Amino acid sequence: xxxxxxxxxxxxxxxxxxxxxxxxxxxxxxxxxxxxxxxxxxxxxxxxxxxxxxxxxxxxxxxxxxxxxxxxxxxxxxxxxxxxxxxxxxxxxxxxxxxxxxxxxxxxxxxxxxxxxxxxxxxxxxxxxxxxxxxxxxxxxxxxxxxxxxxxxxxxxxxxxxxxxxxxxxxxxxxxxxxxxxxxxxxxxxxxxxxxxxxxxxxxxxxxxxxxxxxxxxxxxxxxxxxxxxxxxxxxxxxxxxxxxxxxxxxxxxxxxxxxxxxxxxxxxxxxxxxxxxxxxxxxxxxxxxxxxxxxxxxxxxxxxxxxxxxxxxxxxxxxxxxxxxxxxxxxxxxxxxxxxxxxxxxxxxxxxxxxxxxxxxxxxxxxxxxxxxxxxxxxxxxxxxxxxxxxxxxxxxxxxxxxxxxxxxxxxxxxxxxxxxxxxxxxxxxxxxxxxxxxxxxxxxxxxxxxxxxxxxxxxxxxxxxxxxxxxxxxxxxx
Amino acid sequence: xxxxxxxxxxxxxxxxxxxxxxxxxxxxxxxxxxxxxxxxxxxxxxxxxxxxxxxxxxxxxxxxxxxxxxxxxxxxxxxxxxxxxxxxxxxxxxxxxxxxxxxxxxxxxxxxxxxxxxxxxxxxxxxxxxxxxxxxxxxxxxxxxxxxxxxxxxxxxxxxxxxxxxxxxxxxxxxxxxxxxxxxxxxxxxxxxxxxxxxxxxxxxxxxxxxxxxxxxxxxxxxxxxxxxxxxxxxxxxxxxxxxxxxxxxxxxxxxxxxxxxxxxxxxxxxxxxxxxxxxxxxxxxxxxxxxxxxxxxxxxxxxxxxxxxxxxxxxxxxxxxxxxxxxxxxxxxxxxxxxxxxxxxxxxxxxxxxxxxxxxxxxxxxxxxxxxxxxxxxxxxxxxxxxxxxxxxxxxxxxxxxxxxxxxxxxxxxxxxxxxxxxxxxxxxxxxxxxxxxxxxxxxxxxxxxxxxxxxxxxxxxxxxxxxxxxxxxxxxxx
Numbered sequence: 033x034x035x036x037x038x039x040x041x042x043x044x045x046x047x048x049x050x051x052x053x054x055x056x057x058x059x060x061x062x063x064x065x066x067x068x069x070x071x072x073x074x075x076x077x078x079x080x081x082x083x084x085x086x087x088x089x090x091x092x093x094x095x096x097x098x099x100x101x102x103x104x105x106x107x108x109x110x111x112x113x114x115x116x117x118x119x120x121x122x123x124x125x126x127x128x129x130x131x132x133x134x135x136x137x138x139x140x141x142x143x144x145x146x147x148x149x150x151x152x153x154x155x156x157x158x159x160x161x162x163x164x165x166x167x168x169x170x171x172x173x174x175x176x177x178x179x180x181x182x183x184x185x186x187x188x189x190x191x192x193x194x195x196x197x198x199x200x201x202x203x204x205x206x207x208x209x210x211x212x213x214x215x216x217x218x219x220x221x222x223x224x225x226x227x228x229x230x231x232x233x234x235x236x237x238x239x240x241x242x243x244x245x246x247x248x249x250x251x252x253x254x255x256x257x258x259x260x261x262x263x264x265x266x267x268x269x270x271x272x273x274x275x276x277x278x279x280x281x282x283x284x285x286x287x288x289x290x291x292x293x294x295x296x297x298x299x300x301x302x303x304x305x306x307x308x309x310x311x312x313x314x315x316x317x318x319x320x321x322x323x324x325x326x327x328x329x330x331x332x333x334x335x336x337x338x339x340x341x342x343x344x345x346x347x348x349x350x351x352x353x354x355x356x357x358x359x360x361x362x363x364x365x366x367x368x369x370x371x372x373x374x375x376x377x378x379x380x381x382x383x384x385x386x387x388x389x390x391x392x393x394x395x396x397x398x399x400x401x402x403x404x405x406x407x408x409x410x411x412x413x414x415x416x417x418x419x420x421x422x423x424x425x426x427x428x429x430x431x432x433x434x435x436x437x438x439x440x441x442x443x444x445x446x447x448x449x450x451x452x453x454x455x456x457x458x459x460x461x462x463x464x465x466x467x468x469x470x471x472x473x474x475x476x477x478x479x480x481x482x483x484x485x486x487x488x489x490x491x492x493x494x495x496x497x498x499x500x501x502x503x504x505x506x507x508x509x510x511x512x
Numbered sequence: 513x514x515x516x517x518x519x520x521x522x523x524x525x526x527x528x529x530x531x532x533x534x535x536x537x538x539x540x541x542x543x544x545x546x547x548x549x550x551x552x553x554x555x556x557x558x559x560x561x562x563x564x565x566x567x568x569x570x571x572x573x574x575x576x577x578x579x580x581x582x583x584x585x586x587x588x589x590x591x592x593x594x595x596x597x598x599x600x601x602x603x604x605x606x607x608x609x610x611x612x613x614x615x616x617x618x619x620x621x622x623x624x625x626x627x628x629x630x631x632x633x634x635x636x637x638x639x640x641x642x643x644x645x646x647x648x649x650x651x652x653x654x655x656x657x658x659x660x661x662x663x664x665x666x667x668x669x670x671x672x673x674x675x676x677x678x679x680x681x682x683x684x685x686x687x688x689x690x691x692x693x694x695x696x697x698x699x700x701x702x703x704x705x706x707x708x709x710x711x712x713x714x715x716x717x718x719x720x721x722x723x724x725x726x727x728x729x730x731x732x733x734x735x736x737x738x739x740x741x742x743x744x745x746x747x748x749x750x751x752x753x754x755x756x757x758x759x760x761x762x763x764x765x766x767x768x769x770x771x772x773x774x775x776x777x778x779x780x781x782x783x784x785x786x787x788x789x790x791x792x793x794x795x796x797x798x799x800x801x802x803x804x805x806x807x808x809x810x811x812x813x814x815x816x817x818x819x820x821x822x823x824x825x826x827x828x829x830x831x832x833x834x835x836x837x838x839x840x841x842x843x844x845x846x847x848x849x850x851x852x853x854x855x856x857x858x859x860x861x862x863x864x865x866x867x868x869x870x871x872x873x874x875x876x877x878x879x880x881x882x883x884x885x886x887x888x889x890x891x892x893x894x895x896x897x898x899x900x901x902x903x904x905x906x907x908x909x910x911x912x913x914x915x916x917x918x919x920x921x922x923x924x925x926x927x928x929x930x931x932x933x934x935x936x937x938x939x940x941x942x943x944x945x946x947x948x949x950x951x952x953x954x955x956x957x958x959x960x961x962x963x964x965x966x967x968x969x970x971x972x973x974x975x976x977x978x979x980x981x982x983x984x985x986x987x988x989x990x991x992x
Contacts, residue, residue, distance in 0.1 A: 044968075077903055077963050091903040215962075344958070355968045356961045377956035384960035393960045423557055423571040455960035456936030459970070460943050463957050467947030476857035477943050478824065480864035480873045480935035481836045482695075483557050488524075488835045490939070 034059045037369050038124060038135060040114045040305065041143035042066030043073065044355055045336030045362035047095065049141050050106045052366025060370065062106050063135065065126055067113035070167045071097055076355055078170040079216070083223035088183060089171055117142075117309035119329035139331045139369050142306055142319065143362065146299035146337035146353045151211070155272030159198070160205070161293045164216055171196040176292055177227055178204030202277070205229060209281045209290035211269050213240030215385040216296035218252065221261050222388050231261045232288050234281065236268045243383065244394045247414040247433045248449040252387050259388045264288075299353055301338040314340040316351035325365045325376040333369075335361035335376065344378035344466050345396045345444055346406040352379045381445075382462045384455040391454035395462040396445025398435050403444055408437040410444060411506055413499045417491035419452050421483035428452050432495040434461075434471070438506050441470040446495065453485070457492050471500040514539045517849050518604060518615060520594045520785065521623035522546030523553065524835055525816030525842035527575065529621050530586045532846025540850065542586050543615065545606055547593035550647050551577055556835055558650040559696070563703035568663060569651050597622075597789035599809035619811045619849050622786055622799065623842065626779035626817035626833045631691070635752030639678070640685070641773045644696055651676040656772055657707055658684030682757070685709060689761045689770035691749050693720030695865040696776035698732065701741050702868050704772075712742045712768050714749050714761065723863065724874045727894040727913045728929040732867050739868045744768070779833055781818040794820040796831035805845045805856040813849075815841035815856065824858035824946050825876045825924055826886040832859045861925075862942045864935040871934035875942040876925025878915050883924055888917040890924060891986055893979045897971035899932050901963035908932050912975040914941075914951070918986045921950040926975065933965070937972050951980040 037053055039046040042064050050062045064071075070093070077092040086092065100106040109128065116125035123134045148163035150156050160176065162169045175181035176199040187193035187200065208224045210217045213235030224231045233240070233256065239249035240256070240263070256263055264283065271282040272293055280287045301318040312328035314320035319327055319334040323342065327334050336358035343350035361376040368374050384393035397403045403410035412435040420427035428451025435444040446461040448454045464474050474496035481488050489497070517533055519526040522544050530542045544551075550573070557572040566572065580586040589608065596605040603614045628643035630636050640656065642649045655661035656679040667673035667680065688704045690697045693715030704711045713720070713736065719729035720736070720743070736743055744763065751762040752773055760767045781798040792808035794800035799807055799814040803822065807814050816838035823830035841856035848854050864873035877883045883890035892915040900907035908931025915924040926941040928934045944954050954976040961968050969977070 074901065074903065074963065074968075076961070076968075077901060080904060080963055085905050086903050094902070354961065356958065359968050360956065375956070378958065380958040382958045382960045384962045384965055386962060386964045391965070395958070395960070421554065421557060422574070423554065423566050424560060425565050453933060453936045455962065455965045456933050456940065459957070459959045459972075460936065460939040462959055463940050463943035463947070463949075463954075466953065466957055467943070467949065469943075469947065473946065474943075476840065476855070477939070477946055478836065478858065478860040478862045478875070479939045479942055480862045480875070481556070481834065482864045482866060482935065483554065483560055484866045485864055485871070485935045488554075488839050492939075 034061055035138040036061045036063065036136060037139045037141070038137035039064040039141045039143060040124065041145055041336070042071035042108065043143065043145055043336065044358035046141060046143035047072040047100065048359045048362030049143070049335065049366035049369070050100065051104055052363045053370050054104050054106060056367060056370035056372065058105065064106055064108045065112040065114050066108065066110050069110050071100065071108065073167055074355070075165065078164055078167070079219035079223045081170055082174050082177070082220065083226045084179060089167055089181070114305060117305060117332070119309050119311070119332055122331070140333065141365055142327070142332065142334040142338060143336045144302040144305055144338045146301050148295070149298045149300050151269070151295065151297055153269070153271045155274070155278065156295065158272055158274050158278040159276055160274070160278040160291060161272055161295065163295050164220065165299060168195050172199055173292070173294065175199040176202065176205065179227070205291035207232070207290050208292040208294070209234060209288060211281070211293065211295045212297040214296060214298065215383070218256070218385055218387045220294050220296060221256065222386070225259060225261060232264060232281070232290065233261055234264045234267050234269050234283065236266065238266050241385070241392060244392055244449070245398045245433050245447045247431055248392050248394070248447045251431050251449045252390060252392055255388060255390045299337065301351065301353065303338055306334065306338070314349045316340055316349060318351040320349065321376070323375045324368055324373060325361050333365045335365055341376065341379040344380050348406065350379055350381065352381055354383060378466070380462045380465045382458065384458065389451060390449060391451065392447070392449040393455040393458035394445070394447040395458050396435070396443070396465045398433060398445040398447050403435065408444060409439055410435050411438040411499065411503050413495060413502055415491070415495050415498055417494050418487060419450060419491070420485065421487050424483040430454065430491045432491055434495040434499045436471045436499055436503050438503055441472060441500070441503050443469050443471055443474055457490070460492055471496050471503055475500050514541055515618040516541045516543065516616065517619045517621070518617035519544040519621045519623060520604065521625055521816070522551035522588060523623065523625055523816065524838035526621060526623035527552040527580065528839045528842030529623070529815065529846035529849070530580065531584055532843045533850050534584050534586060536847060536850035536852065538585065544586055544588045545592040545594050546588065546590050548646070549590050551580065551588065551590070553647055554835070555645065558644055558647070559699035559703045561650055562654050562657070562700065563706045564659060569647055569661070594785060597785060597812070599789055599791070599812055602811070620813065621845055622807070622812065622814040622818060623816045624782035624785055624818045626781045628775070629778050629780050631749070631775065631777055633749070633751050635754070635758065636775065638752055638754050638758040639756055640754070640758040640771060641752055641775065643775050644700060645779060648675050652679055653772070653774065655679040656682065656685065659707070685771035687712065687770050688772040688774070689714060689768060691761070691773065691775045692777040694776060694778065695863070698736070698865055698867045700774050700776060701736060702866070705739055705741060710742070711740070712744060712761070712770065714744045714747050714763065716746065716748045718746050721865070721872060724872055724929070725878045725913050725927045727911055728872050728874070728927045731911050731929045732870060732872055735868060735870045779817065781831065781833065783818060786814065786818070794829040796820055796829060798831040800829065803855045804848055804853060805841050813845045815845055821856065821859040824860050828886065830859055830861065832861055834863060858946070860942045860945045862938065864938065869931060870929060871931065872927070872929040873935040873938035874925070874927040875938050876923070876945045878913060878925040878927050883915065888924060889919055890915050891918040891979065891983050893975060893982055895971070895975050895978055897974050898967060899930060899971070900965065901967050904963040910934065910971045912971055914975040914979045916951045916979055916983050918983055921952060921980070921983050923949050923951055923954055937970070940972055951976050951983055955980050
């Protein structure tokens with residue numbers, strides 16, 4: 033008898049699961065309820081659409097709804113919102129077009145994603161104030177910049193272009209404010225600068241890109257300033273003000289004019305549906321899952337930005353709302369549902385971002401306090417080294433912070449910033465983290481060398497070598 | 513009482529050991545005998561000096577003789593050749609300036625390097641025929657091209673510029689032949705093409721870059737042809753001919769004009785000194801060493817291009833005459849001699865080369881026969897995938913071959929070719945090889961994703977995913 037696999041949410045986790053089940057067990061009935069109109073889209077690409085590197089928002093869609101339905105035989109229902117789960121009865125309650133119905137399932141996947149956090153102050157509802165976590169706002173921001181947001185199409189006809197259409201006849205901005213110096217904030221600063229706008233970036237912490245560590249952040253901050261971005265660090269925004277449309281950002285230090293504002297202060301997992309159904313949340317506030325992505329409710333899985341994953345360094349639950357984690361977990365759950373139990377994989381918290389001409393990336397645990405909380409006694413080094421052989425033209429200086437546990441020498445994490453080959457160098461460190469290597473082992477990795485690509489000792493090896501020396505010295509001091 | 517550490521050979525392995533001992537145990541007397549005039553030079557940089565990317569040969573020197581002597585307190589003797597080792601008496605016989613003397617040692621390091629293989633046919637002694645394994649010939653090649661080989665200096669005054677000085681007044685070549693399609697051959701083809709010469713590349717095997725596998729080789733060959741290089745594959749060179757200076761290359765297929773020839777058919781370890789002293793060679797023909805770089809003779813170490821290293825995939829002795837292996841082993845031996853026993857590390861056979869606008873890299877075991885010889889039952893896949901998110905501008909198609917052992921799923925190796933971020937992607941695979949990961953584990957690595965740097969599933973992950981599927985399918989077939 034064919035099973036019914038119901039999926040809530042049609043983005044990375046949900047659609048990966050749907051596709052995998054239909055490939056491995058085509059007899060399974062797969063129903064996806066998506067409350068919006070977009071599926072399987074690359075949220076990470078939105079800054080590049082606003083910047084203009086990507087012409088059309090539709091380019092960000094990996095697989096269209098039609099392809100899911102016609103080629104992959106997925107029963108995809110757009111505009112359908114799941115409002116309740118009854119895990120005992122194995123049904124979900126669905127609302128669409130003002131109607132409501134019950135849908136039975138054998139297996140359920142909750143892939144409800146996350147939402148952009150809107151800060152609790154005045155003016156966030158003004159015209160010209162955006163978050164950038166859904167496709168509609170990306171379209172509206174680009175239209176607001178005076179750049180055609182849907183080349184060759186009529187926004188008014190698009191259904192989901194309504195928000196953008198409001199901006200078609202408004203004046204384009206001169207000054208924009210970006211609130212939050214995380215990935216999205218830094219990427220949006222680059223996007224706006226490409227339109228020759230005056231860009232102000234507000235961050236309440238002492239540094240941008242907090243998860244990348246202080247050394248990387250300082251290099252990025254210098255570069256942002258060189259690129260003309262006005263950085264307001266350790267500056268808490270208190271309100272947005274304006275008449276209908278935003279005109280200024282108010283902070284404790286005063287007012288900054290801004291005719292367009294993007295708020296990128298983080299995301300929070302969409303857990304209401306799960307919580308209302310009595311499904312357990314974890315310590316991070318996202319849905320608790322086991323190594324197969326199973327929740328506390330029988331035959332109910334969760335994956336993607338709404339769910340936790342296990343951190344490979346700490347062994348503890350973590351919440352890393354990034355694309356690869358979602359895609360991988362969705363695919364693994366699809367495989368499990370199709371009859372081949374498959375772990376969803378662990379996260380190393382690996383992340384990377386482009387900041388104008390710089391690349392910055394991180395993996396594992398690099399923050400001292402975070403390391404101590406996880407029971408480690410961290411030792412860290414920060415080095416700079418050239419990306420290529422000293423005599424080979426071009427290249428860039430890289431700054432690497434690498435962290436190990438002092439007593440065991442186990443590698444805990446690293447961040448790198450520089451002009452080239454940064455994320456791939458972090459990938460090597462990520463592989464070492466998954467393997468639980470010591471810094472001595474990292475120092476002895478046989479990495480690829482040729483003069484155009486690295487010094488004989490790649491900067492990753494040099495960092496490990498210096499860190500190994502420091503770990504050894506610390507151990508000798510402890511023994512003496 | 514202070515020890516005497518004698519080192520034979522002043523390049524990567526020897527000078528790394530010398531520096532490390534003097535840093536960690538400064539009381540040690542360190543004597544380095546180098547028969548030539550160059551120390552601590554980057555042989556890998558020579559093609560770029562010939563090309564013109566590197567202005568001066570001296571730029572390739574990492575640390576000068578003066579720095580070793582004055583800053584690092586190393587007793588460096590240039591023009592001193594060690595002609596015999598008496599391991600029982602713990603002495604070496606040294607020749608210099610027509611004199612000979614005995615030098616006692618407590619510990620000895622043999623770092624005699626390798627030499628370019630000169631094929632056994634007529635005409636290799638003609639003017640205009642070069643190997644590219646020492647600095648003198650690199651300088652002579654550049655002078656022969658009609659490009660000033662020593663800007664600001666007089667070749668005649670340099671001592672070691674004599675070979676180059678012969679070419680100062682000779683006519684520059686129009687057509688060059690490169691014999692051998694390995695790294696050096698491919699790099700030299702690029703170097704000569706940069707001088708607008710007609711370049712013929714001869715390779716007796718069916719493909720260039722044999723250790724990188726067929727899929728990578730084919731991509732490189734197409735690119736070399738696009739760049740105007742005349743490829744002569746499966747073509748055995750039989751002689752060089754000319755009157756005093758080379759004028760043509762003779763093959764079984766006929767004659768090709770060439771007024772300059774570079775032979776790059778590989779290197780062989782310099783083992784005569786060790787062999788004459790009764791020190792054991794290994795199965796590869798290089799000096800056998802243990803995990804600390806010790807030879808069969810007491811207190812005699814060997815490292816670098818003359819010595820074997822353990823392959824991390826097969827666990828067997830291997831001969832990988834590359835810079836990192838030499839530097840690392842030298843440094844580890846220096847540390848051991850200074851009183852802190854340190855393994856020299858294992859090799860994964862990782863290598864990379866730039867070929868015009870392409871990057872190609874490899875690690876581990878990718879050849880079917882080599883895998884079977886090592887006791888594996890290899891399963892392999894070749895995939896192509898984009899280097900960046902599908903919607904992000906630029907980027908390049910990557911071709912990846914990945915190999916695993918069928919019965920265990922253990923990763924054995926990979927090669928990658930493409931336009932960007934190739935060697936660093938191979939580094940991730942190399943780290944996985946050192947860790948002994950299965951393909952399932954590689955598939956689950958948490959690698960860095962952002963649209964400018966990779967698709968959500970990096971091509972390395974995609975290759976592992978496809979390979980894992982093939983391994984699984986093969987296992988199911990075997991069980992059925």
